[in-house]
């Protein structure tokens with residue numbers, strides 16, 4: 332599994348806390364509850380690290396995990412949670428937009444979306460921030476076990492079409508942490524980014 336040897340490295344709350352931009356990092360982003368932690372845990376094969384970080388404090392941080400050498404996995408705070416105070420929302424908008432558009436060591440973005448509710452306005456916002464960098468985006472349409480096969484295929488094609496016409500350099504796949512579907516496909520894409 333790709334993230335089996337991930338170890339916690341550092342948490343950043345402000346841009347000034349980010350580690351120096353050396354090496355290669357891949358960031359995971361998504362609306363809260365989209366299934367990001369579950370997807371990370373699935374790819375880590377449930378190592379004791381447990382990416383499921385439901386503690387509000389921890390989820391409001393940019394968490395860096397070392398994958399060995401100068402390779403990093405970056406877990407971005409989940410967005411779209413309704414009960415966040417406006418000041419904190421502003422802070423995270425500023426921090427995330429800056430990180431996504433300027434971080435030189437950021438190789439690619441994995442955007443996690445619930446396959447039943449893809450491309451929400453905030454997902455589009457993330458794509459608008461990151462897309463202009465020209466770097467690759469890989470979308471995981473999670474909880475695909477909740478859709479029929481035909482509905483899943485329709486969603487996959489519709490999202491793929493929209494991503495490629497609007498943002499370019501995107502790939503999309505179905506993913507289920509519950510059924511362990513799409514794990515190898517995701518690991519192949521992300522593995523190529525991290526260990527080219």
Ligand code: GDP
Nearest residue numbers: 362363364365366367368369409474507508509
């Ligand atoms: P996060 O906030 O994006 O990190 O989301 P979580 O990984 O914590 O998942 C949110 C909820 O969706 C939890 O109740 C999970 O059990 C559920 N969930 C996550 N992935 C899947 C999946 O592949 N299939 C199903 N059926 N439920 C899932």
